[in-house]
Amino acid sequence: MRTKLFLAFIFIILLALLSNIVFERMIIRDFNDFIRGTEEDHIYWVMASVEGSYIDGKWDRQLLGEALHWGLMLGFDAYVEDHWGNTVLSSSEVLSTISPNMRERMNSLLKLPTGTGEFVWYPLYAEGEEIGRLYIRPFERRGTVPLKEEIFRKRGKEFLVISFLIAGGGALVLSLLFTIFLSNPIRRLTRSAEKIAEGNFSVQTPKVHKNLKDEIDRLTESFNYMTEALRREDSLRRHLTSNIAHELRTPLTIIKGNLEAIEDGIISDPGAVIENIRSEIQRIIMLVEGIEDITNAEASFFRKGEIEEINLKEFIESVAGGMRNIAEEKGLYLKTRGPSMNIKTYPEKLHIIVKNLLANACKFTASGGISINWGEKNGRGSGGFYISVEDTGKGISEDNISRIFNRFYKEEGSGGQGLGLAIVKELTEVMGGRVEVESVPGQGARFKVVF
Numbered sequence: 001m002r003t004k005l006f007l008a009f010i011f012i013i014l015l016a017l018l019s020n021i022v023f024e025r026m027i028i029r030d031f032n033d034f035i036r037g038t039e040e041d042h043i044y045w046v047m048a049s050v051e052g053s054y055i056d057g058k059w060d061r062q063l064l065g066e067a068l069h070w071g072l073m074l075g076f077d078a079y080v081e082d083h084w085g086n087t088v089l090s091s092s093e094v095l096s097t098i099s100p101n102m103r104e105r106m107n108s109l110l111k112l113p114t115g116t117g118e119f120v121w122y123p124l125y126a127e128g129e130e131i132g133r134l135y136i137r138p139f140e141r142r143g144t145v146p147l148k149e150e151i152f153r154k155r156g157k158e159f160l161v162i163s164f165l166i167a168g169g170g171a172l173v174l175s176l177l178f179t180i181f182l183s184n185p186i187r188r189l190t191r192s193a194e195k196i197a198e199g200n201f202s203v204q205t206p207k208v209h210k211n212l213k214d215e216i217d218r219l220t221e222s223f224n225y226m227t228e229a230l231r232r233e234d235s236l237r238r239h240l241t242s243n244i245a246h247e248l249r250t251p252l253t254i255i256k257g258n259l260e261a262i263e264d265g266i267i268s269d270p271g272a273v274i275e276n277i278r279s280e281i282q283r284i285i286m287l288v289e290g291i292e293d294i295t296n297a298e299a300s301f302f303r304k305g306e307i308e309e310i311n312l313k314e315f316i317e318s319v320a321g322g323m324r325n326i327a328e329e330k331g332l333y334l335k336t337r338g339p340s341m342n343i344k345t346y347p348e349k350l351h352i353i354v355k356n357l358l359a360n361a362c363k364f365t366a367s368g369g370i371s372i373n374w375g376e377k378n379g380r381g382s383g384g385f386y387i388s389v390e391d392t393g394k395g396i397s398e399d400n401i402s403r404i405f406n407r408f409y410k411e412e413g414s415g416g417q418g419l420g421l422a423i424v425k426e427l428t429e430v431m432g433g434r435v436e437v438e439s440v441p442g443q444g445a446r447f448k449v450v451f
């Protein structure tokens with residue numbers, strides 16, 4: 001990409017240079033045309049006055065002298081030949097008749113007494129007949145006129161050089177800027193992408209400017225998002241595959257043992273065996289449901305979702321309704337208490353949060369029950385709200401409180417993946433809230449999410 005950019009800029013510089021050369025040539029050509037055109041006009045006037053000095057078939061030497069005198073003043077060395085090729089009068093003859101003072105002044109502008117280059121001749125006519133020829137050539141000029149012409153031509157060349165420097169310098173600066181703002185970030189992205197493709201998910205993701213300035217920043221942000229998704233997916237996959245095998249082994253071994261006992265006919269209490277098998281199957285079902293919940297929650301982390309206005313009371317009662325059976329089966333109560341209030345939130349994420357807190361409360365409580373409370377955060381009208389889930393279970397020791405939100409942290413025999421609270425915390429933070437936890441070991445725990 002850098003090389004391409006560089007070549008593109010070189011191409012632009014060359015194009016600019018070419019256009020400048022063409023432009024400069026055009027200006028100089030026009031200027032030369034202008035100078036030549038003026039000279040031809042002047043010759044035309046000399047011719048006209050020379051022809052005017054041919055009166056009644058002969059040359060009036062007095063008038064002819066004046067005509068050539070004009071020619072001298074316009075900067076021409078000239079002589080006139082008649083029809084037979086004899087010289088009638090020349091500039092040098094006229095020059096010898098003018099006053100020394102005037103001659104001196106003329107000499108300061110023109111290099112007298114002879115012109116430069118070959119004579120060019122023009123035919124002279126009077127009443128439709130050729131009467132002779134005017135031979136003419138310019139004097140070399142002294143004074144400021146040729147100097148000005150020279151300066152003009154020089155300026156043209158300077159223009160070429162300066163515009164080339166400006167275009168070249170500008171292109172160089174631009175290519176540097178492009179490299180810094182376009183090529184470098186893309187190179188960093190490419191390097192990270194290559195590392196990720198090799199399976200190294202711990203790469204440092206490129207930085208994004210604070211208020212997302214341009215497409216590159218947006219690309220980088222999407223890339224970082226994608227990297228984070230891959231990183232989480234990878235660690236989840238590694239963990240689940242090893243854990244599922246482990247978690248499945250125990251119930252399956254128990255089921256197998258029971259079935260073999262039935263086959264061997266060594267069953268004393270068939271009812272208990274069936275109950276055993278049923279409860280192990282229930283464990284497997286819960287495991288599968290747990291995995292389903294986790295994959296949903298992970299997906300929800302990356303789905304922005306829509307903000308909706310919902311009634312918090314109805315919402316919590318519906319989530320609690322889904323848990324009621326499980327709680328009652330364990331002989332636990334499940335109380336809900338709070339005002340009917342409308343809130344704006346991401347319902348999908350909030351559902352996962354509340355469901356995980358309730359599932360934990362059910363799982364880690366043996367007797368008593370669970371109370372869910374909610375309300376407005378800072379009195380009325382702040383728009384904020386809280387939900388608290390309190391149980392009368394085993395509680396959490398002070399040491400463990402700092403670990404329970406870590407991914408994959410769980411206590412022995414929790415039957416889960418140790419992801420529920422990590423997901424609760426991440427989703428709450430994505431929604432701009434926070435999680436608080438209080439517990440007295442042996443008496444219960446209280447989790448509160450505040451938005």
Ligand SMILES: Nc1ncnc2c1ncn2[C@@H]1O[C@H](COP(=O)(O)OP(=O)(O)OP(=O)(O)O)[C@@H](O)[C@H]1O
Binds near residue numbers: 361394410422
């Ligand atoms: N209400 C609670 N009472 C007591 N301990 C709890 C409670 N909630 C969570 N914990 C402790 O925190 C640990 C982590 O909880 P978390 O929800 O992350 O994982 P899990 O419930 O074990 O598994 P998963 O949620 O992935 O099915 C639990 O294993 C448990 O030790």
Ligand SMILES: [Mg+2]
Binds near residue numbers: 359360416419420421
């Ligand atoms: Mg849990």
